[in-house]
Amino acid sequence: MTNLSQRSGLYLWATRIALALFSTAMFLILVKLGFWQLDRAEMKEQWQSELTQRQSSAPLTYDQLVSFPPTEQITGYRLSxxxxxxxxxxxxxDNQVFNGRVGYLALQPIQVTPDGPWMLVELGFVPAGLDRRILPKVKVITGEVSLNGRLYQKQANPMSSALMPEPGWPKRIQNLNINAISQLLDQPLAPAVLQPDHLDGFDLPHPWTPIPLSSQKHRGYALQWFSMALAFALLILYFIYSRRSKASTKQQDEVTVSNNSDRTNIDEMTVANENKTK
Incomplete structure (x- = not known):
């Protein structure tokens, strides 16, 4: 019985310690996620400020564009x-969304100088049809054109950056992987896509979302994580308080039972003494 009681006690303490460690870890994870979202919000604010500054600066020349280091972020600069x-x-x-509609971004290679890299220009957003086997027909640039607009680079897909080109033209692709497009065309390409302010004869919209999530959304997510951490902490405190309250009530009941037992024994002894006296 003694060994069984000791094992039960050790198991109980081990369970309590495991629950305490798990609760602490969960609370710290929730708090860390909240601070991570705040860091993301600050980064997005800095990035938005940088984009605003680039938009107001003088346009780049094509020579400046092609001379950018491969690791340099070009989104937001203007080009003429x-x-x-x-x-x-x-x-x-593929898989582009604009004003609630799913469709494509049409991209056409253009040539700025006879011996320089080609460049992708965005013709605009084209809604997709109900049958994915039928690709939309898109008007293309057919002659020399003056282009003024902003440059962008799509963020890499963390799941896959493969081009996954389909046969035929127009060619449907799944990711804007400029290096892969360059290999497919067997031509060097400039490191960014040009989104023109206006294309004569074209009426396709040009979505502009260089920052997928705003800093306000990241702060909202941070508030959610901190709220979850607070709720989790309050739940743990309530659990601890309820356990202690139950333990205190149980102890009081045991004391009451013990006192009642002692009183019963005293009453029985008093009655026995009175009987002996008689």
Whole structure:
């Protein structure tokens, strides 16, 4: 019985320690996630400030664009070039959403200088049809055109950055992987896509979402994580308080029972003494 009682006591203490460690770890994880979202919000604010500054600065030249280091973030800079279509074939970037509609971003390679890298220009957003087997028809640039607009680079997909091109033209692709497109075309490409302010004869919209989530949304997520941490902490405190309250009540009941037992024994002894006296 003694060994069984000791094992039960050790098991109880081990369970309590495990629950305490788990609760502490969960609370710290929730708090850390909240601070991580605050860091993301601050980073997005800095990035938005940088984008605003780039938009107000003078446009880049094409030579400046192609001389950017591969690791340099180019999104937000403006560019002004005189270009011609390098090919009539276009790419359709899949799984794009604009104003609640699913579709494609149409991209066409253009040529700025005879011996320089080609460049992708965004023709605009094209809604997708009900049958994915039928690709939309998109008007393309056919002659020399003056282009003024802003540059962007899509963020890499953490799950997959593969181009996954489909046969034929227009060619549907799943990711804006410029290096992979360059290999497919067998031509060097500039490191960013040009989104023109206006294309004569084109009426397609040009979505602009360089920052997928705003700093306000990140702060909202941080508030949610901190609220969850607070709720979890209050739940643990309530659990501890209720356990202690139950333990205190049980102890009081045991004391009451013990006192009643002692009184019963005293009463029995008194009655026995009285009987002996008689």
């Amino acid at each position: 070039v005189l270009a011609s279509p390098a090919t009539q074939n276009i790419f359709l970037l």
